[in-house]
Amino acid sequence: MTETSTPPPNEPAVYTGDRARPIAEVKERAARIATGLSELGLGQNDRYCIVMRNEVGFVEATLAGGVIGAVPVPVNWHWTGDDLGHLLQDSEAKVAIVHTDLLPAVEQHKPEAMQIVEAQVAPELVTAYSLGDVPLTGRYPTLDELAQRPPVTEPNTVPPSSVIYTSGTTGLAKGIVREPMTPDRVPAVAEAVMDLLMFRPGEPTLVPAPMYHTSPNVHFIWATMLGVQTHIMPRFIPTEFLRMVEKYRIVSVQMVPVMFRRLLDVPEEERAKYDLSSLKYVVHAAAPCPADLKEAMIDWLGPIVYEYYGGSEGGAWTRVNSEEALAHPGTVGRQWRDNQIAIVGPDDQEVPAGETGMVYGRSGGFWPEFTYLHNDQKRRDISRGDFFTLGDIGHVDEEGYLYLSDRANDMVISGGVNIYPAEIEASLHNLDGVRDVAVFGIPDEQMGEALAAHLELEEGAELTEDDVRTFVRENLAAYKVPKVVVFEERLPREDTGKLFKRRIKEKYWQGKQRISG
Incomplete structure (x- = not known):
């Protein structure tokens, strides 16, 4: 990886910590890795797993599949046992690209026919996770060896979307499969993603969350494809986050509320040492954010905090800015763009403003349709016409702001x-x-x-x-x-x-x- 401490002049790069690789080189290496994946038998619509922590190799491994029309399946590397075994089997992936230190769990649970590509653990990961010496095993072809192959010269026109597995908090995880994007839809999706996550070419963006999750995955893929200076944190460490924002003049970042809590745990006098004035957009989602926590972040950073609500299945349905959040504590926003939401009561009829029911949404025409891998019935079960539910309960007020009460499967029935x-x-x-x-x-x-x-x-x-x-x-x-x-x-x-x-x-x-x- 190219060693540098400042962005290459006039050349966007992907950073992991303080090490950078120009995006042009990232894309070329992805095209070379694609040749290697083809030699392993991967082709159009074949799936392959990526069991890696955050680093530029993850980016290259993801983009490589798109070059030949293969489908990446990012894997939560924390998973072991039944969770991991289920995903490796259910995905029907032909290949798994795996960091060396994560090999034992994959080897234990992979299907016999699955081939492995070994990815050397990047030095910034060794440091961030205190891994010590992690030499390559020599048992498998490596990601760097695949990157020495001749590049694919006629790439697939539109890369397929990753198959993201839901977290499986209520059972075994489900793989979300999207319909192929047609070339004419790509500009609309790109524009919507930039609008939602608030990154732009020429403005450095930061990805602090694990890239096997949907939003960080979408973030780095589109930022890289669009030539945005992209910084990836190997692991979220609050003071390291502050250092990176200051050093690289980060403009936009996508976070989750637990990161807010950890940042606010840093003593105020320590936080004050860092110049965060470049930061214009702090976007968060994925988990409920207590109103007092959001207010504390806005007090600290100013009105640059934005939240959206949605899910891996349908993208974002609502969005709220800082001013709206302060005026309507607890809201997750109003309908965003041409998406729609509806609150449905026990009789399967929409209820008026102020009444609680199941939250249903309909994604705008720019977002590809989806189903669950091997489980079309589950997709039908959550549907109501063109609308579907993520399992949340809530209500909208007279102004159209959505408030979530809970998840339906968390509701407690005590004494009726x-x-x-x-x-x-x-x-x-x-x-x-x-x-x-x-x-x-x-x-x-x-x-x-x-x-x-x-x-x-x-x-x-x-x-x-x-x-x-x-x-x-x-x-x-x-x-x-x-x-x-x-x-x-x-x-x-x-x-x-x-x-x-x-x-x-x-x-x-x-x-x-x-x-x-």
């Missing part, structure tokens, strides 16, 4: 009363000393279900179970007071900030019938 844990979680975030919280239903012989609250406290904070119950009782209805209160050292969250409630709930529901995300 519907209770939305997200409301209780939002309230407990306002209790001094609470850093994170998960509220969910547990079995109860009398009520069917009761509420449990697991909390992660700020360092040095001291709270009791009674403190928690009293706070909820003073701010919400008595039936929303948790029966069980547990203090955890750390709650299990995805890199995107999504909470793995299933991991906490399992011990309560062992041997019982009901368990959800």
Whole structure:
């Protein structure tokens, strides 16, 4: 990788940490890797897995498939056991490109016919993850060896979209398959992605989240294809984020709320040492953001914080800027562009403003249609005409702003009363000393279900179970007071900030019938 500490003059590059490779070279290497993948038997619409951490090789491996019409399947490298085995089998991928240190898990769970390409662990990853010496095994062809092949000279006209697997918080993950984009649709999609994520050619953009997730994946693919100076964090470290924004005059960044929390944990006097004046757009999504957390970010950075709501299946349905967020605390915004949302009640009819129901959306004509790999029925199950649901419950106000109450499979029915844990979680975030919280239903012989609250406290904070119950009782209805209160050292969250409630709930529901995300 080309060593440099400043962007090459008049030549956009992809950075991993402080190392850069010009985008022209990235695309050429991708065309060479494409030849190597062809030699391994990959062709049009064949799938291949990418089991890599954030680095420029991930970018090249992704773009390479598009050159020959093969479909990349980015893999959450944290996954092991059944989660990983399911994806490797279900994807029917012919090849897996894998960082050396991640090989053991893949080797254990891969189908016998799957071929492996070994990717050397980049030095910035060794540093970020304290991996020590990670030499190549010599058992497989390497990504760098594939990059020495002659380049494909007649690339595929329109690269196919990646197959992204959902996080699987309520069961085995599902692969999202998009219909092919026609060449005439590409400009509209490119324009919409730039509008949503707010990056532009000539303005450096930063990708701090794992690139196996949908939004960071879309971010780096389109930024690279459009020649945008793209900076990739090997791992999100708050002070390193601040350093990179200052050093490279970052203009736009896409984040998740858990990153906000970690940044605000940096002492104010330390944060003040960094010049963040270049930053114009901080876009976030993927997980709920407590209103007080968003307000704290806006107080610090100014009105440059934007949120959108949607999902891997349908892109973004709504968006909200800082001024709107402050005026309408808790909203995830109004309909964005030509997307539409509808709130549907239990009778399958739309409900008026102010009433709660299932949130359905319809993606604008620019976004490709989708289904689930090997599971068209699941796609039909979430549909209502041209609309589909991501499983969220919410309402819109008279001005059209959407507010989410909870996910349908998280709703607790206690004594016949519907209770939305997200409301209780939002309230407990306002209790001094609470850093994170998960509220969910547990079995109860009398009520069917009761509420449990697991909390992660700020360092040095001291709270009791009674403190928690009293706070909820003073701010919400008595039936929303948790029966069980547990203090955890750390709650299990995805890199995107999504909470793995299933991991906490399992011990309560062992041997019982009901368990959800």
